[in-house]
Amino acid sequence: MNGYGASAYQRVQTTLGPRQLEAHLLLKAAAQLQSFKDNWSYDAEAVAEALTLNRKLWTILGTSATEDSNPLPAELKENIGNLTVFVLKRTLEIMDDPSPEKLSALITINRSLAQGLRGQGDEE
Template sequence: MSYGASAYARVSQTVLTPREAEAAVLIKAAARLQAIQDNWPQPLPAVNEALGFNQKVWTILATAATEPDAPLPEELKTSMAHLGAFVLTRTLDAMVEPDRDKLTALISINRELATGLRGNP
């Protein structure tokens, strides 16, 4: 097999669906927050980097889910808007007044939503 065909074969096996990609990013954000929480106290730049990543993830997720043309039921769009507002508020609060306990809800939400996106019970 040529190098190009071999590279294509590897990439084609790792292509994620949009739901899988969203789940993977949520798990990555949860893992970063978990590492900060597990090794508390952490330097403020490390805390803010992990929280900033979570903020970016949720800004994108909440915006995409609540777009008028998003293929979701209105009830789910509303729920995502509320959840996104909570996560972004909690993230900002943790940036302003860092506390390891503030990360627990963020980690849990990210993991639970990732589980749902993957279709796992």
């Protein structure tokens, strides 16, 4: 899957700018989580895969956004870092005690951040 994921990422990356790509990936992860929430017949492996994808996405976003070299304002970097910590903790909570209601916060955060990224355009 890693080879497939990397090639899919590269194909999408060629048509979207960085912010649009991030928004696209956040919305894709949110859609997967929403699907599980709406059609809850708990499939541990499938839910874990969707949560892992979302966790990896947030790990990358959080790490890159909070790097010293990132030109974002300090307050925004801190907010993204805090969101990342929340998302990672919530993911562990869901994996430990799965329920569809617990997915709502992750879905809302992904969609909200994607909306913000789409509203900013591709380049400063």
